[in-house]
Amino acid sequence: MYVAVKGGEAAIEAAHNLLAHERRGDPALPEITAAQIREQLSLAVNRVMCEGSLYDPDLAALAIKQARGDLIEAIFLARAYRTTLPRFGYAEPADTGAMHIRRRISATYKDLPGGQVLGPTFDYTHRLLDPALAEAGSAPTPERAAAAESEASPHVTALLNHEGLIESNRPHDPAAPVCDVTRGALAFPAGRDLRLQALARGDEGFLLALGYSTQRGYGRTHPFAGEIRMGEVEISFVPEELGFEVPLGEVRLTECEMVNQFAGSADAPPQFTRGYGLVFGHSERKAMSMALVDRALRTAEFGEEVVAPAQDAEFVLSHADNVQATGFVEHLKLPHYVDFQAELALLRQLRAEWEADRAAPPARHAEAAE
Amino acid sequence: MRICAEATEAELERAFADCGGVPDAEDVRAPEAGLVMLRGRIGGDGGPFNVGEATVTRAVVRLPDGALGYSYLLGRSARRARLAAIVDALGQDAGWRERLDAVLVAPVTARREAELAERREQAAATRVNFFTLVRGED
Structure with a gap:
């Protein structure tokens, strides 16, 4: 069980400032923009939209930037954002x-x-790293073929x-919820x-x-x-x-x-x-x-x-x-001091009882022997 | 409303610039961002199910002549939603409809068709014909 704690404001603020500093990385390199993420890391953007359950490529890209590329954190941000918006209704099913x-x-x-x-598609690629992509260059022009x-x-x-x-x-029944x-x-x-x-x-x-x-x-x-x-x-x-x-x-x-x-x-x-x-x-x-x-x-x-x-x-x-x-796994990081103290007290009590049992003559066995 | 769903904010701005600026309109409902839950069909053609939400911005405007215009568009652009609502309101006037056909519908449709053709042709270039090999057992 989690019991609320107080204090730590200054340390928390400093930690968040440090996070923002780490997010920026080496200042000698240009800062990445959300638009660049949207266009060039589009499959990460897709995953955040999908699991964030919010279709908005710009927001997903921003979330990825804010989360330093931690996609589950970005998904969390997308889910949190959606709770701030009103729901207009349900779309017609996509065809x-x-x-x-x-x-x-x-x-x-x-x-x-x-x-x-x-x-x-990545299918049929050889999964060999392409050193050419390490440097900026231009992408090839896609081929085109006649299409009806x-x-x-x-x-x-x-x-x-x-x-x-x-x-x-x-x-299906169109009236069914x-x-x-x-x-x-x-x-x-x-x-x-x-x-x-x-x-x-x-x-x-x-x-x-x-x-x-x-x-x-x-x-x-x-x-x-x-x-x-x-x-x-x-x-x-x-x-x-x-x-x-x-x-x-x-x-x-x-x-x-x-x-x-x-x-x-x-x-x-x-x-x-x-x-x-x-x-x-x-x-x-x-x-x-x-x-x-x-x-x-x-x-x-x-x-x-x-x-x-x-x-x-x-x-x-x-x-x-x-x-x-x-949420449930990571909440284990939050202070559980009171809870843990209770467990410690319980464990000490169990230990004391166990040791007392061992020191005392085995009463039940003795009875059985009589 | 269809053309506004396809037009970009820049295209809407350009269309109004070509008509001498954005006409006066009163905000009946100022642009508001919200969510619409998107749906698919089970198995592609069965009953509906909820896939996830999308951001949508809506606006309602009233022209000085009383005509109301509505817009509902994917995304969060307040400006685009307001311009689209003005287009919807103006579209009820025959004279404006003709002008909008020239400055908005024609260029957006042309751009959209060119994009669709490009996509289609790029996809067609990756059309594949696999051959099943006969095994040499005879």
């Missing part, structure tokens, strides 16, 4: 089928309508759907809407490890990356006072559809099942991990036995949020 695609790949179909587009203005890129799962070989997404973890505590059993929201803002490393664990056999789901797509999607919103949809602008999203091994029953033929990931920005590893864990969390729905951590919704969702996690 990822209408995405302006920058990247779209499928590991299940070689030739698919709309084609496979690698886009800006409006080529449809249907979701890959739709192709399987035609044959009835994959489960369809359940029809959508769970919002920012408006209430996690409650179990958690619906898939709530699970997906918690996963979307969950820690990438935690979800990566859980997704990996399912591949290694802890709740195996035999996944294929049916499709990964990344690009811009228009967002619209119906303001209460207007009563009609207005476009807000575009956001960049990454979507992953996993195609997993079969479920079937006496009533339903065997079908592929699905896991889904959708995240802010270009965050492919996160989208894939989210889709793996989403499928794992559907275990009970398919009548499978919950045997592994990744299948346990209470375990996964209660520990996925890195702001909550870091």
Whole structure:
């Protein structure tokens, strides 16, 4: 238990000044700007937006600068900032089928309508450090190739759907409420809407490890990356006072559809099942991990036995949020003097009793011997 | 409202500069930053779920003739939201609509189409055709 302490103001202020000094680094070097971070460390910005659950590249870049590149600290700053703003409402669901695609790949179909587009990817690089980047230089001009203005890129799962070989997404009741973890505590059993929201803002490393664990056999789901797509999607919103949809602008999203091994029953033929990931920005590893864990969390729905951590919704969702996690872990640094004194007193008492027991003749044993 | 969602703050400023300055407008609701919760669909086409919030700035203005203009835009630019609300209000007047078509809609649409074409063509250059190799077992 934490008991409040007083004092230390001067030391705390000096520590924060020292922090600001350390943040600046060598003053002989130019100071980095938030705009430079936004443009040149864009994947870090994407991660902060995604786990900070706040789409605003400028704020995320500023948070990264303030946090000295500590992304979880930056995510914390983004979450704190959002609590200062009023909520205008809920946007209309984004139509990822209408995405302006920058990247779209499928590991299940070689030739698919709309084609496979690698886009800006680390895939197929050799992971060799490039010394040329140590010096300022100019980036190459990207190649361009003729492209049809409006080529449809249907979701890959739709192709399987035609044959009835994959489960369809359940029809939904448009009037049904959508769970919002920012408006209430996690409650179990958690619906898939709530699970997906918690996963979307969950820690990438935690979800990566859980997704990996399912591949290694802890709740195996035999996944294929049916499709990964990344690009811009228009967002619209119906303001209460207007009563009609207005476009807000575009956001960049990454979507992953996993195609997993079969479920079937006496009533339903065997079908592929699905896991889904959708995240802010270009965050492919996160989208894939989210889709793996989403499928794992559907275990009970398919009548499978919950045997592994990744299948346990209470375990996964209660520990996925890195702001909550870091808050509880890092609070251990705060003064716990009173609490510790109480533990010390208790331990001294236990020790005294133990020693007294050892010194005294073993009464019970003696009785038993008589 | 669509064109304002696509126009940058600089493009809105330039459009008004081309019309002899920003017309007078009264703030009915001064630009205010807030949040809108963005949603996706489960599996891409199922029921909605909340993905995360985005910053949005809104404004409402009234022109001297009484016309109201609204704006809701991603981001936190108060200036852009106010200019967009003025565009919305002016758009209700046929004469202004024609002028705005020339100074705002045309240049923003042209810039946007060029950008989309560039993105599309850059992506198309990375379009890949993998070959499945026949294994030599015969």
